[in-house]
Amino acid sequence: MLTLFHTLVAIHIVFGAVGLVSFWIPVLGKKGNRNHRLWGKIFARTILAAGSVALLLSICTLIDPLGTHPHLKDPVFVRGTFGVMMFYLAILTINLAWYGLQTIKNKANHAANRRGLNLALQPILVVAAFACAIEGVLIGQYLMVGMSIIGFATAGTNLFFMLNPSPGPKVYLMEHVKAIVGAGISVYTA
Secondary structure: OOHHHHHHHHHHHHHHHHHHHHHHHHHHHOOOHHHHHHHHHHHHHHHHHHHHEEEEEEHHHHHHHHHOOOOOHHHHHHHHHHHHHHHHHHHHHHHHHHHHHHHHOOOOOHHHHHHHHHHHHHHHHHHHHHHHHHHHHHOHHHHHHHHHHHHHHHHHHHEEEEEEEOOOOOOOHHHHHHHHHHHHHHHHHO
């Protein structure tokens, strides 16, 4: 398990590093041009990959807390923080990056925001945030409870936009910025 875990960590770091660098090109560059779109897609896709690998890392930790973190001695703490909270944070990051891509892709067809993975990620995030909060209370790590609030707020504001039958003409742009900056914050926090 430890070899698999370390391999996943290396893959996670590679995708995360590309995301860390590529985030700034669309943020600092001219909005909407070819460079912005290209590097924005690179950022979002590498963050989706890093988040997906983080899900696998968290599952490995949930299965074998001390096998994945042999230098730590408290399996309850490891399972809670590196298992449950990492699982939640991975879903949060995936949610933000995916939603950020979809708001731009669907700017001319708002109803498309209410389909497929974009819609499914919202209740999944709420459940993951709830699990993080409960686990935080159970193991006495109240920072986990505080972190869960971000997930509830993200899903709530995403759904508010998605379920609005006719948002204003530029609301999609604000949602895009919110989500992509949120994904960037997630990457830099990690």
